Amino acid sequence: MVKHRGYRKKTRHKHRKNVRKRGFGSVEKYLLDYEVNDKVDVITDSSVHNRGMPHSRFHGRTGTVTGQRGRCYIVEVKLGNATKTLIIGKEHLRISSSTINKITEN
Numbered sequence: 001m002v003k004h005r006g007y008r009k010k011t012r013h014k015h016r017k018n019v020r021k022r023g024f025g026s027v028e029k030y031l032l033d034y035e036v037n038d039k040v041d042v043i044t045d046s047s048v049h050n051r052g053m054p055h056s057r058f059h060g061r062t063g064t065v066t067g068q069r070g071r072c073y074i075v076e077v078k079l080g081n082a083t084k085t086l087i088i089g090k091e092h093l094r095i096s097s098s099t100i101n102k103i104t105e106n
Helices: 097-105
Strands: 039-042 062-069 072-079 082-089 093-095
Touching: 039 072, 039 097, 062 082, 093 097
Parallel strands: none
Antiparallel strands: 039 062, 039 093, 062 072, 072 082
């Protein structure tokens, strides 16, 4: 049998959703706009895979928004010593928890 090497291989647990969060998420994700130099977390949404879904190795990483290309955002993520440039849809991004903590402290 041929070994399958698809884009979403070995992601059964990584892309799994909680029972109460299955299906499409809220509309609120689509209404958020990110500015340049915003810190964002890359959290892939497995229910939306038509555009801008990053590779599973970037799931859970924090990056910086450097620009916008169409409906997606350009995000720079550090991976080891390298800096990777990703084009990610806004469904797969959320504001970084470290940024939220700074806002609540002030």
